[in-house]
Amino acid sequence: MSDAVIEKVDNAGVVRLTINRPKALNALNSDVLSALEKELVELEQHPSLRAVLITGAGEKSFVAGADIAEMRDKTPEQARAFAGQALRTIKRLETLPVPVVALVNGFCLGGGCELALACDWAVASDNAIFGQPEVLLGVIPGFGGTQRLPRRVGPAMALDLVTTGRKIDAHEALRIGLVNRVMPQAELEDYVAELTKQLMGNGPQSVRGAKQAVHDGMDQDLDSALALETSLFAFCFAGEEQTEGMSAFVEKRKPDF
Numbered sequence: 519m520s521d522a523v524i525e526k527v528d529n530a531g532v533v534r535l536t537i538n539r540p541k542a543l544n545a546l547n548s549d550v551l552s553a554l555e556k557e558l559v560e561l562e563q564h565p566s567l568r569a570v571l572i573t574g575a576g577e578k579s580f581v582a583g584a585d586i587a588e589m590r591d592k593t594p595e596q597a598r599a600f601a602g603q604a605l606r607t608i609k610r611l612e613t614l615p616v617p618v619v620a621l622v623n624g625f626c627l628g629g630g631c632e633l634a635l636a637c638d639w640a641v642a643s644d645n646a647i648f649g650q651p652e653v654l655l656g657v658i659p660g661f662g663g664t665q666r667l668p669r670r671v672g673p674a675m676a677l678d679l680v681t682t683g684r685k686i687d688a689h690e691a692l693r694i695g696l697v698n699r700v701m702p703q704a705e706l707e708d709y710v711a712e713l714t715k716q717l718m719g720n721g722p723q724s725v726r727g728a729k730q731a732v733h734d735g736m737d738q739d740l741d742s743a744l745a746l747e748t749s750l751f752a753f754c755f756a757g758e759e760q761t762e763g764m765s766a767f768v769e770k771r772k773p774d775f
């Protein structure tokens with residue numbers, strides 16, 4: 519691991535971003551957010567991006583939140599600017615056109631949980647701890663938690679978590695739908711490699727279209743969202759993937775996307 523606060527490894531279009539501040543449990547300060555945003559801006563232009571994995575350095579923490587020491591002396595205006603920087607960065611992650619997978623390898627608190635909430639997939643190690651403990655610090659979530667958490671787990675559970683600040687383990691996170699899978703820490707990498715392989719085996723344009731339909735549809739009324747789905751579905755028939763996928767089925771062979 520280098521000194522860079524964000525490590526990037528590109529393996530044939532599967533890009534792994536590692537938040538690398540393990541001594542502070544990978545807490546998000548302005549430097550980390552700036553570096554992350556810079557990488558994401560580059561990824562938006564990546565010609566053959568297939569998936570993005572995001573994790574924290576070390577085995578103890580994904581991200582233990584926004585950096586409390588850096589936030590402590592902020593004025594309201596500075597706090598607004600800091601939240602704005604984080605919201606913009608997290609939105610860039612969320613709107614990447616390919617699946618984004620969070621490998622949650624330990625503490626996933628406050629801004630860390632808010633980062634994971636912007637990912638399409640969250641795979642957690644069984645020692646992971648989740649929570650929105652901001653009220654214990656005299657603030658509320660500011661990186662999107664009050665909005666993305668209820669959309670992910672429903673308002674009742676989101677209100678429970680944001681008003682008590684209580685921490686939950688990986689199994690409870692799985693039960694409430696905050697994460698997709700829980701693995702022993704030693705198996706996390708193998709599982710994510712398998713998941714990535716599965717995603718890579720599918721048509722890249724249809725994976726992008728499926729993600730876009732879910733994300734864009736969530737913010738629309740049902741009829742508009744269904745119309746969006748129909749447009750994206752029909753658009754699939756303008757490309758080669760649909761011909762190949764359906765021909766492969768009819769010809770009893772594996773598709774070659």
Ligand code: HXC
Nearest residue numbers: 541542543545582583584585586601627628629651660661
């Ligand atoms: C800055 C942090 C940090 C954080 C941990 N560290 N979390 N530094 N910001 N969020 C630092 C500690 O100060 C310490 O540094 C080192 O990481 C190791 O942490 P310890 O506390 O010694 O580890 P441990 O006893 O194992 O406890 C782990 C922990 C605890 C339970 C995760 O660190 C903790 O409660 N952290 C804060 C979690 C939190 O409240 N997150 C939400 C932040 S608010 P030193 O130098 O002493 O070794 C937020 C708001 C977002 O995210 C919206 C803002 C707009």
